[in-house]
Amino acid sequence: MKKVFLLDTNVLLHDPEAMRRFQDNDVVLPITVIEELDRFKKQPDMVGRNARHTSRLLDELRRTGNLTEGIPVSPAGGTLKVVLCHRETLQKLPVELEGDKGDNAILAVGLELKQHCQCPVILVSKDTNLRIKADALALAAEDYETDKVDVEELYSGACELSTTPDQIDQFYAHKTLDLPEAVYPHQAVTLVDVTKPDHTAISIADSRGQSLQALTRQPKEGILHIRPRNREQAFALELLLDDAVPLVTLEGKAGTGKTLLAIAAGLHQVINEKHYTRLLISRPIVPMGRDLGYLPGDIGEKLSPWMQPLYDNFDLIFGTTDSTNKPAHWRRGHEELMERGLLQIEPLTYIRGRSIPKQFLIIDEAQNLTPHEVKTILTRAGEGTKIVLTGDVDQIDSPYLDAASNGISYVVERFKTDPLGGHMTLIKGERSLLAERAATLL
Structure with missing residues (x-):
């Protein structure tokens, strides 16, 4: 089902191309996000650079259509829209969230979209506290995960392979060993004798991951x-x-x-x-x-x-x-x-x-x-x-x-x-x- 994603400023400061990464879904930017980008754009660091990049990208999109009506930003059919924060909706927030703070304006826009849209509305923010506030207001919220990896499955660069005693002896004799199944390129591989686990050999895979090579230096040989x-x-x-x-x-x-x-x-x-x-x-x-x-x-x-x-x-x-x-x-x-x-x-x-x-x-x-x-x-x-x-x-x-x-x-x-x-x-x-x-x- 098509969704509406409401982006926080920090998502665009993290990835200026984020508005194009939601495939066939609609992306909404509250006007307060544009205001916050203007405050960041003069910084000399990467945050300022990303703010300027986002502003230039929005300006280019503006020339192709009306940002308040929606502009195509994805070949899959996704659109981008900039919306205003109505003061009436802002005043309906709980007393603890009153005021002109940017986060409150984003929450107000999210609640208004949820009230009028038939599609699910999801706030996307890298600010943990803003996601908690959204959840307290029954507004769906999630982190920006397009560039996230699975930490539990993060590649370690090393593995162990069970081999026969003859294969380990062959590796020690010839300093190389062909693999029946490819591993990752340049992966560190420890060969372990299936009959005698303390009989091992350390090696490193070639650029194709199809054969193992001995280390060019002895394990304890150093430099400087x-x-x-x-x-x-x-x-x-x-x-x-x-x-x-x-x-x-x-x-x-x-x-x-x-x-x-x-x-x-x-x-x-x-x-x-x-x-x-x-x-x-x-x-x-x-x-x-x-x-x-x-x-x-x-x-x-x-x-x-x-x-x-x-x-x-x-x-x-x-x-x-x-x-x-x-x-x-x-x-x-x-x-x-x-x-x-x-x-x-x-x-x-x-x-x-x-x-x-x-x-x-x-x-x-x-x-x-x-x-x-x-x-x-x-x-x-x-x-x-x-x-x-x-x-x-x-x-x-x-x-x-x-x-x-x-x-x-x-x-x-x-x-x-x-x-x-x-x-x-x-x-x-x-x-x-x-x-x-x-x-x-x-």
């Missing part, structure tokens, strides 16, 4: 004094050092070594192997808790508090806290590399419009990005560039994202069958015993 401490870290390092995999996603709880392994692999590829001209690291500026406001100083001084977690990893890699017996150019750590143009650290704010060729690009804390923002980043990749996304879906600071709708989960699910992508979920914390226990218990 950083060695993998568990099987998942060994698999992750294999993907990070494989030039045939231009997109790598690393997901895992705090302390599992995601950022450290990515930075170590990037430095190794830039300094030692010289496969890339520069290591470029960026992360979204999303505070945990209350923001401190404007920070004094130039761009480097402003970024320093946000990028300090990255500097901590550089100190660990270069051993700059203990420079004994270290080469002279290592003693200053990342500062020396930045002066030589081999390392660049910048916020994601300035990445739009760039073309990034032959660089090792790390996007840290990618769980705080929307799917649209991740798409913007990936489309910056030039020829010969490798992109690594790291994140923890249990540590999301953005109010309108969750484990199912954030950027890194979206990329993992979309690229799991693509030969250009590789993924690994890191499970065991290696930062310290206390950090591992806290991540598990708290």
Whole structure:
């Protein structure tokens, strides 16, 4: 049955193309949404960009018809309409919801549509509280789930296959093994002897997922004094050092070594192997808790508090806290590399419009990005560039994202069958015993 979907402002700020994604159903925008978009459009971040994109799209649609009567926006027959909020309906809201607040105007429009429409009316919002208010008013409400993935079934990047003893012996002898059934491209596979479960072999699938290859490095062989401490870290390092995999996603709880392994692999590829001209690291500026406001100083001084977690990893890699017996150019750590143009650290704010060729690009804390923002980043990749996304879906600071709708989960699910992508979920914390226990218990 055809439905009427009433969109909240935050849905369009999350995905400017949302109004076109409801197939043959009708989409309604309250006039207060247009007013709120106007307030956001001057912001310099991705939210402001999405607000401007939505406004331009609405202006283009306006030229093709009358927005108050309905304009086709989907080949399946869906329409878009902008409606006014009548003061009489707004005054009928409960006393607790009186006033000119935007959320109240959206609720009033929803109740009016429900009264006059023969079709089901559904409010779509990423605001949990607004959905609760709508439910209290007997107005159907749901989250925007077009770009959501099933968290319970999220691809881990690894699996186990039961094999015969002869197959494992054959794999150790020839370093390769053909598979009777295909797995995902670049998937980490542990071969387990059906007759003796402790007789195993670790391998990684080729780009077609039809055969297994031995890891190019021994499980405990590291780079820049950083060695993998568990099987998942060994698999992750294999993907990070494989030039045939231009997109790598690393997901895992705090302390599992995601950022450290990515930075170590990037430095190794830039300094030692010289496969890339520069290591470029960026992360979204999303505070945990209350923001401190404007920070004094130039761009480097402003970024320093946000990028300090990255500097901590550089100190660990270069051993700059203990420079004994270290080469002279290592003693200053990342500062020396930045002066030589081999390392660049910048916020994601300035990445739009760039073309990034032959660089090792790390996007840290990618769980705080929307799917649209991740798409913007990936489309910056030039020829010969490798992109690594790291994140923890249990540590999301953005109010309108969750484990199912954030950027890194979206990329993992979309690229799991693509030969250009590789993924690994890191499970065991290696930062310290206390950090591992806290991540598990708290």
